[in-house]
Amino acid sequence: xxxxTMVRPRRWARLPFxxxxxxxxxxxxxxxxxFAWLLITSVQTLSEALHFPPIxxxxxxxxxxxxxxxxxxxFGRFFVNSSVVAVTTVLCNLVLCSLAGYAFARFRFLGxxxxxxxxxxxxxxxxxxxxxxxxxxxxxxxxHVLAGVGIDHIGALILPNAATAFGVFFLRQFFRTxxxxxxxxxxxxxxxxxxxxWRIVLPLSMPALATLAALTFLDSWNxxxxxxxxxxxxxxxxxxxxxATFQGAHSTQWTLLMAGNVMSLIPMLVIFFVAQRYFxxxxxxxxxxxx
Amino acid sequence: xxxxxxxxxxxxxxxxxxxxxxTASEHFTGWGFVTPGVAIILLFGAVPIVWSAVMSFxxxxxxxxxxxxxxxxNYREMVHDPVVTQAIMHTLVYTxxxxxGTMVVGLFLAVAMNRKIRLLWLYRTAAYATMAISTIxxxxxxxxxxxxxxxIVNYFLxxxxxxxxxxxxxxxxxxxxxxxxxxxGWTGFAVVIxxxxxxxxxxxxIEAAAIDGAGPWRTFRKVTLPLLSPASLFLAVWLTINAxxxxxxxxxxTMGGPLNATxxxxxxxxxxxxxxxxxxxxxxxxxxxxxxxxxxxxxxxxVGRRFTYYRS
Numbered sequence: 001x002x003x004x005t006m007v008r009p010r011r012w013a014r015l016p017f018x019x020x021x022x023x024x025x026x027x028x029x030x031x032x033x034x035f036a037w038l039l040i041t042s043v044q045t046l047s048e049a050l051h052f053p054p055i056x057x058x059x060x061x062x063x064x065x066x067x068x069x070x071x072x073x074x075f076g077r078f079f080v081n082s083s084v085v086a087v088t089t090v091l092c093n094l095v096l097c098s099l100a101g102y103a104f105a106r107f108r109f110l111g112x113x114x115x116x117x118x119x120x121x122x123x124x125x126x127x128x129x130x131x132x133x134x135x136x137x138x139x140x141x142x143x144h145v146l147a148g149v150g151i152d153h154i155g156a157l158i159l160p161n162a163a164t165a166f167g168v169f170f171l172r173q174f175f176r177t178x179x180x181x182x183x184x185x186x187x188x189x190x191x192x193x194x195x196x197x198w199r200i201v202l203p204l205s206m207p208a209l210a211t212l213a214a215l216t217f218l219d220s221w222n223x224x225x226x227x228x229x230x231x232x233x234x235x236x237x238x239x240x241x242x243x244a245t246f247q248g249a250h251s252t253q254w255t256l257l258m259a260g261n262v263m264s265l266i267p268m269l270v271i272f273f274v275a276q277r278y279f280x281x282x283x284x285x286x287x288x289x290x291x
Numbered sequence: 292x293x294x295x296x297x298x299x300x301x302x303x304x305x306x307x308x309x310x311x312x313x314t315a316s317e318h319f320t321g322w323g324f325v326t327p328g329v330a331i332i333l334l335f336g337a338v339p340i341v342w343s344a345v346m347s348f349x350x351x352x353x354x355x356x357x358x359x360x361x362x363x364x365n366y367r368e369m370v371h372d373p374v375v376t377q378a379i380m381h382t383l384v385y386t387x388x389x390x391x392g393t394m395v396v397g398l399f400l401a402v403a404m405n406r407k408i409r410l411l412w413l414y415r416t417a418a419y420a421t422m423a424i425s426t427i428x429x430x431x432x433x434x435x436x437x438x439x440x441x442x443i444v445n446y447f448l449x450x451x452x453x454x455x456x457x458x459x460x461x462x463x464x465x466x467x468x469x470x471x472x473x474x475x476g477w478t479g480f481a482v483v484i485x486x487x488x489x490x491x492x493x494x495x496x497i498e499a500a501a502i503d504g505a506g507p508w509r510t511f512r513k514v515t516l517p518l519l520s521p522a523s524l525f526l527a528v529w530l531t532i533n534a535x536x537x538x539x540x541x542x543x544x545t546m547g548g549p550l551n552a553t554x555x556x557x558x559x560x561x562x563x564x565x566x567x568x569x570x571x572x573x574x575x576x577x578x579x580x581x582x583x584x585x586x587x588x589x590x591x592x593x594v595g596r597r598f599t600y601y602r603s
Contacts, residue, residue, distance in 0.1 A: 018408040028417045034432045037443055054443045096328035108313045109321025115329055122336035126536055126584055128557055129577045132570050133339030160335040163328035193320055222425040224539045229565055240427040244543055247431055254435055265428045272423035284487035
């Protein structure tokens with residue numbers, strides 16, 4: 001962190017605190033306010049919530065909104081589905097992108113250049129271009145290959161994202177920055193390619209793997225359009241889709257909606273704050289990579 | 292995976308990696324490593340790109356079992372479809388407001404937070420928290436904040452003597468509410484990017500400017516801002532790509548309404564594809580969107596390069 005060095009104008013010298021608090025405090029209040037109002041509404045009675053002017057301090061706290069929301073939509077199930085999808089997607093990406101990224105970084109094999117360029121080309125294309133064929137392919141796979149990865153199964157949320165062009169590219173770039181001597185000497189000692197990757201390369205790549213994991217997790221957890229297209233059964237829904245469906249069914253019961261909203265965003269907020277350092281570093285890394 | 296002898300015969304005068312003779316088993320190992328990942332990327336990434344290009348030249352809908360090629364008909368239809376014109380306009384207006392808005396908010400907060408002061412953890416955490424919230428949660432909160440009848444924003448406006456606004460129910464206001472909610476949602480991202488870039492601004496340059504008599508504002512404009520230009524270019528490109536693909540908030544808050552006032556390109560594409568099942572027409576819209584994104588990004592990089600200052 002850089003210390004304050006902008007030369008302060010004299011007139012601020014009398015303030016007992018940094019003048020930056022005067023802008024940061026109101027700005028932070030504005031940023032936090034939606035969260036705060038969300039929490040307040042979630043424990044209000046419906047009659048108090050539907051009161052104008054709004055009642056800023058509820059007279060009675062109605063925590064039953066939470067149990068009502070819990071009983072009118074399977075938020076526990078949504079949470080489990082979201083977790084299964086996100087964790088599986090992250091693990092698949094770490095394994096598959098490491099393997100492919102390492103081969104692209106260090107091996108020479110027939111078709112390497114063509115394959116790599118093809119993969120890079122898919123990076124530029126927005127999801128909307130590919131989603132209709134993806135939908136048709138997913139439907140076909142579900143009917144002809146494995147029902148678990150077909151329409152209306154959470155497997156359909158995992159398989160298309162189990163390896164990403166970004167992950168392969170990102171890890172390849174990182175692997176290429178590692179000193180090749182360790183790998184070569186391990187090979188001389190008779191270690192197989194897979195052993196070298198597992199024992200030498202991956203332990204040296206922890207920061208890159210953590211970044212890929214954090215970004216993949218955020219992406220998967222917040223994904224909405226693809227689940228909206230392929231999932232229709234309530235028990236296969238992830239949190240964003242479940243919440244959107246819940247909103248459609250109870251569009252005027254604001255206290256219930258806000259209680260459901262709090263329940264669906266608490267897990268991610270907790271994960272985020274526990275691993276804040278990782279998430280922030282990972283997001284910053286995408287920016288620095290771009291610059 | 293089969294192990295291959297690492298020290299193969301070397302041709303003199305070439306680098307070690309290039310000199311190694313590629314054995315059959317090395318080809319095999321290479322393919323073994325890449326196949327699982329590459330197969331998925333090709334199946335769900337590369338094949339669909341070609342497929343939807345083909346579909347955009349086909350009539351593909353639920354009414355007809357066959358999908359004959361119709362040439363450019365889908366694209367011609369787009370030109371004559373008034374909703375497409377509206378959707379393009381709304382997408383552009385949204386992007387033009389959202390991208391600079393988010394950048395200014397992010398830059399302002401990051402500069403303010405880039406110093407050692409009390410409560411800094413609180414300020415940063417508050418900004419970062421917006422990154423943890425999904426677009427759906429975000430939209431749901433903002434629909435409630437901007438509720439025409441009971442929303443607290445109307446209450447704050449009433450304190451200023453402004454009459455109740457219909458917000459998301461009004462064709463002239465709905466899009467701006469969506470701009471506000473998405474700026475809020477992206478604030479954390481912009482702050483993180485700018486804070487990271489600010490770490491790279493050397494203190495010595497700031498001090499040198501101060502010694503040369505530049506005030507804080509001038510130092511910021513002439514020293515800090517140019518040094519942040521790579522981050523600004525990245526944010527501009529990244530936010531624009533995302534803005535052109537706006538969907539989630541529109542789906543949850545307005546469904547494109549009222550009176551198509553918030554129908555953006557991706558929302559219309561979604562409706563055509565998965566409510567009307569006009570796969571051919573939707574593919575044409577998707578390809579149009581792709582080309583718009585490519586062109587806009589290319590322009591941003593070209594123009595941006597002129598204003599971007601790379602230190603190394």
